[in-house]
Amino acid sequence: MAIPISYNVRNLRVRKGTTLMTALGIALTVAVLLGIGTLVEGLRNAFELSGNPLHLIVMRQGSTSELVSIVGKASFDVIKFEDGIAEIDGEPMVSHEVVSVVNLGLRGNPEEVANVSVRGLSQVGIKMRDDVQLLEGRWFDPGKREMVVGKGVHAVREGTSIGEKIFYGRGDWEVVGVFSAGRSAFNSEIWVDANLAGSDLGRGSGRSSILVRAKTEADAVALTNRLSDDQRLGLEAERESDYYAKQMSTARPIEVLGVFVAVIMAIGSCFAAMNTMFAAIANRSREIAVLRLLGFSRLSVLGSFMIEALLLSLLGGVLGCLLVLPLNGLEGRIGNAVTFAETTFQFRVTPFYIGIGLTFSVIMGVLGGFLPARLAARRDVLQSLGSN
Amino acid sequence: MNSGIAISMRNLCKEYTREEFKVVALDDITLDIAEGEFFCLMGPSGSGKSTLLHLVAGIDRPTSGSLGVLGADIADMTDRELARWRSENIGYVFQTFNLIPVLTAWENVELPLQLTHLKRPDRLERARTALEIVGLGDRLDHLPKQLSGGQEQRVAIARALVTDPAIILADEPTGELDAASANEVLSILTTLNRDHGKTIIMVTHDPRAARFARTSRYLDKGRMMEMQTPSVMD
Ligand SMILES: Nc1ncnc2c1ncn2[C@@H]1O[C@H](COP(=O)(O)OP(=O)(O)OP(=O)(O)O)[C@@H](O)[C@H]1O
Ligand SMILES: [Mg+2]
Numbered sequence: 001m002a003i004p005i006s007y008n009v010r011n012l013r014v015r016k017g018t019t020l021m022t023a024l025g026i027a028l029t030v031a032v033l034l035g036i037g038t039l040v041e042g043l044r045n046a047f048e049l050s051g052n053p054l055h056l057i058v059m060r061q062g063s064t065s066e067l068v069s070i071v072g073k074a075s076f077d078v079i080k081f082e083d084g085i086a087e088i089d090g091e092p093m094v095s096h097e098v099v100s101v102v103n104l105g106l107r108g109n110p111e112e113v114a115n116v117s118v119r120g121l122s123q124v125g126i127k128m129r130d131d132v133q134l135l136e137g138r139w140f141d142p143g144k145r146e147m148v149v150g151k152g153v154h155a156v157r158e159g160t161s162i163g164e165k166i167f168y169g170r171g172d173w174e175v176v177g178v179f180s181a182g183r184s185a186f187n188s189e190i191w192v193d194a195n196l197a198g199s200d201l202g203r204g205s206g207r208s209s210i211l212v213r214a215k216t217e218a219d220a221v222a223l224t225n226r227l228s229d230d231q232r233l234g235l236e237a238e239r240e241s242d243y244y245a246k247q248m249s250t251a252r253p254i255e256v257l258g259v260f261v262a263v264i265m266a267i268g269s270c271f272a273a274m275n276t277m278f279a280a281i282a283n284r285s286r287e288i289a290v291l292r293l294l295g296f297s298r299l300s301v302l303g304s305f306m307i308e309a310l311l312l313s314l315l316g317g318v319l320g321c322l323l324v325l326p327l328n329g330l331e332g333r334i335g336n337a338v339t340f341a342e343t344t345f346q347f348r349v350t351p352f353y354i355g356i357g358l359t360f361s362v363i364m365g366v367l368g369g370f371l372p373a374r375l376a377a378r379r380d381v382l383q384s385l386g387s388n
Numbered sequence: 389m390n391s392g393i394a395i396s397m398r399n400l401c402k403e404y405t406r407e408e409f410k411v412v413a414l415d416d417i418t419l420d421i422a423e424g425e426f427f428c429l430m431g432p433s434g435s436g437k438s439t440l441l442h443l444v445a446g447i448d449r450p451t452s453g454s455l456g457v458l459g460a461d462i463a464d465m466t467d468r469e470l471a472r473w474r475s476e477n478i479g480y481v482f483q484t485f486n487l488i489p490v491l492t493a494w495e496n497v498e499l500p501l502q503l504t505h506l507k508r509p510d511r512l513e514r515a516r517t518a519l520e521i522v523g524l525g526d527r528l529d530h531l532p533k534q535l536s537g538g539q540e541q542r543v544a545i546a547r548a549l550v551t552d553p554a555i556i557l558a559d560e561p562t563g564e565l566d567a568a569s570a571n572e573v574l575s576i577l578t579t580l581n582r583d584h585g586k587t588i589i590m591v592t593h594d595p596r597a598a599r600f601a602r603t604s605r606y607l608d609k610g611r612m613m614e615m616q617t618p619s620v621m622d
Contacts, residue, residue, distance in 0.1 A: 004502060010490035290486045293447060294500045294547075295475025297468065381447055385482075 003291060003300050008308035011280065012315075019312060022269075022276045026316025026364055029265040030325040036258030037191045037353040038327055042345040043251045043334065049131070050184040051241030052176055054086070054220050058210040061236045065115075065338050066099040066208045073205035073235050082226070084219030085212060090129055093213035095125030096196050100208075101341050102168045102190065104157040114333075116153055117189045117341040118168060120207075121196030128213055131184060137162045137177030142193045145200075148177040152187035152344025155331045160190075168192075169200025185244060188333075188344040211240070247338045254334075266364055269316070273368030277309050280375045288376050289384035302377035309369020310362060317361025321354050350355075393456075394555060394587040395421040395444055400453035402439050402610075413439040415610035417453070423554070425580040427589045428601030435607040437591040441557045444589065445468040445478050458554055475503045479548030479586075483560040485540040487532040487547070493519060494528040497546045504551070518546040522576050535577040538569025545576055549586070556580065562597050572602040 012019045058079065064071035076096045086093045101115035126132060126139065140146035149169075150162045159165070165172040173192065181187045198207060214220035220239065227237035281288070288301055296304075328349040336343040402414040413436040419429050429437050442448040443455060446462045455463055458477055465473060487496045497515040506514070519525055522542035532540055541561060548556055558577065562570035578600050580586045590601060598604045606613040 002502065004495075004499075006495075007491060008490065014490055044444055286486060290482075290488070291499075292471070293445070293474070293480055295471045295503045297471055382442060385447075 003296055003304040005311075008311055009324070011284075011308065012311060015149060015280070018276050018279070019315070022272050022312055023316035023319055025265075025272045025282060026269045026313050026321035026361050029262060029269045029364070030317050030320025030361050032258065032265060033262035033360055034320060034324040034349070034353055035359045036255060036262070036326065037356060038349045039258075039332060039334075039345075040251050041348045041350060041353060042332055044341060045183045045348060046185040046187070046345040047244040047247050048241070049182055050186060050244040051239070052128075052130070052213070053217065053239070053241055054214050055128070055240035056212045056214065056220060056224055056227070056237045058212060058235050058237045058238045058241050059095050059208070062239045063236070065096070065340065067101065067340055068204075068367045069208050070206050071096070071208065071210055071235065073207075073236060074212055076207070078229065078233065079210055079212065080365060082212075082223060084214050084216070085224050086215045088124065088269050091124060093124060093128055095121055095128055095211040096119045096194060096207045097125055097209050097211060098194055098201065098203060099206045099339075100197070100201055102166060104153075104159060104166070104195065107156055107158050110158055114157075114335065115341040116157060117339055118147075118192060118197065119189050120192050120194035122194050125211060126191070128211060129181060129184075129186060131180075131182035132186065133180055135178045135180050137175075139177055140191070140193055141226060143196060145171055145196060146176045146192070147173045148179050149175055149183060150187040150191075150344075151178055151180045152331060152333070153190055154178045156333050156342075156344060158214040162262070166190075169254050171200070183220070183344055183346060185247070185345075188336075202303070212237070232346045247336060247343070250334060250337045250343065262360075266360070270364050270368040273309060273313055273364060274372060276312065277305065277369055277372035280308070281305065281372050285384040286377060286386070287378055289381045292323060292379075292381045293385070297337045298377040302373045304372035306366070306369050309373065310365040313365025313368065314358065314362075317358045321349075321357050321360065323350055324357075392423055393420050394423040394425065394458060395419075395589075396454075396456040398454045399449065400443070400455055401451045402436070402443060402448070403451045411486075412610050414443070414450075417561055417610075417612050419605075419612060421587065421589065423587055424581070424585050425587050425589075426578065426600070426602045428598045428604040429589060429591045429607060430593065430595075431596060431607035433499070436610040437607055438559055439610075441480075441559055441589065441591060444555070445480055445557055446474050472503075475500060475551060477553050477555060479545075479551065479553040479556040481541070481544050481548050481556065481558040481561045483563040485532070485537070485544045485564075487543055488542055489532050491536065492529050492531055493524060493543045493546075496532070496543055497550050500551050515546070515550055519543070519561060520552040521579075522546045523572075533572060536569065538565050541565060541569070541573050542576060545573065545580075547581060549584075553586075555587045555589070558588065560591055560593065562592065562594060570594070570597065 059069035080092050080094050098120040100118050102115050102118050103113045106112040140148055154160045160175055162175050164175050214223050224237045327347040330347045332347050333342050333344045397417050397419045400417040404411045431437050443450055494515055497518050501511040522545050524542055544620050562573055574597055577588055581588050592598055
């Protein structure tokens, strides 16, 4: 009982200029939304994958980030012997770490400097990060001013290739390796020997935090409570996954702004689609009358023009997705509001976001197409036919 | 209602009100048109010819009087029922062809069959047959703009007859055509009437076209004249 879809497809093709312009407007709207979506998705990935559910991060009470926390050697010696801690090679999986920042210029634009996190840690600390693997060069030698840089830092920051030197603390440190930490936020860090970093920073035996791996989920919960409640320590333990989840707040302003811009653009695109469809219907009023005369119902006419609007907007949706596809895997960077350093991440165009983009375009088609389609369906056959 | 009568009008009136003015388009028309008739309607511009066709096709409703078409009282039907009834019983041919520009000849003719339960191969077959009847079996995949006016009108006739309706209404079908094309169209209509038993009502200004019809009547200011087409028109 329906008017064939080929009728709509050909009409869109016949007026390809307007079709393309309208679709392009929708495409840009979808691209903005998807661009933001893939950024947020990339960040979410980085932060979610950084937190191991069995890990606790221990900082001084009231510290919101490792950068501003101080945890002394005495506390470390106490915690090391707590129950429920996992072991590796006969040693407890506990890592006393020092976190600070170093200023590095952008590759190709040295003026654009940013804070990059430098983490001093032990061999155990490296082993505790399951996803970490050396890409190039070697790990630092304990006791030497050597650095291993995360692949995110290596990709965007200057002076981070093997053999290059970075001034940090009290001297020049040589880059000896590049590591990958899967898609986690550790890619945005530089790793060095904890003892040397501690003394270079003038912290003595003091450090920023302690990373602890519990044996089981239940141990993780118990340890978190026990360490936080111990008044003598004055420390606060937090699940590592929670610590990184909080850093998602970094993406919120961009998320809000992006969605706001996309919504404004979407309203514009809706009106553009509406305008295009009104024009199409005005040009085809005789045709519509003939369809009605042949016996097609008002509903068929309404459906046919809705389909035409949907095809138009879907074309825009597909174009929009194609526009953002090259972003996939691209290295992004953002100032992290929690660590006060740069977090690098990879844009991720997932099927989920493609689905969101297409759905968004369809919604624009429905909203923009409805009024024109209704007008077409309501048109008086005789009047549209004119005197014949 | 008598069998043998395709269309029966009794005291049929149609008035339009346009900005306080009342226009009487059809004034008290009583007329029977037999099944298998080739009926020609003539008259000056504004005399109500198109209005009469619109009423018969159920595109418009009479102000008063009764109108039976193929035994159905179409004044009583809802819009939906009318649309369905029309697609099954009426073929309509316009002066300006009114083909869908983006569809080929074949697709244009197939279009009314979308409203039937026929499968696509059957639809295409019937559309092809209809195009062969009007002598355009070799123009199936041409777009309207690739056809001459006469050919376009023949496609339009094929579209009107593809559903095998009992009645074909043609509103000045040769109005836009040269003499040769007009003759082709008129002989096709004659064939449909004579060999396929279609009841045809044709509106025309052209006395030569009127000669193809079996009966001609004259409308003037909405009134049906008793006389045949006056010969002064020639
Ligand atoms: N929808 C309408 N609204 C108002 N008046 C109308 C409408 N349709 C027709 N009329 C009027 O009814 C009268 C008859 O019109 P109709 O179109 O039937 O004439 P016609 O004989 O077909 O003329 P033509 O030869 O010019 O096509 C005219 O006066 C016309 O203005
Ligand atoms: Mg007319």
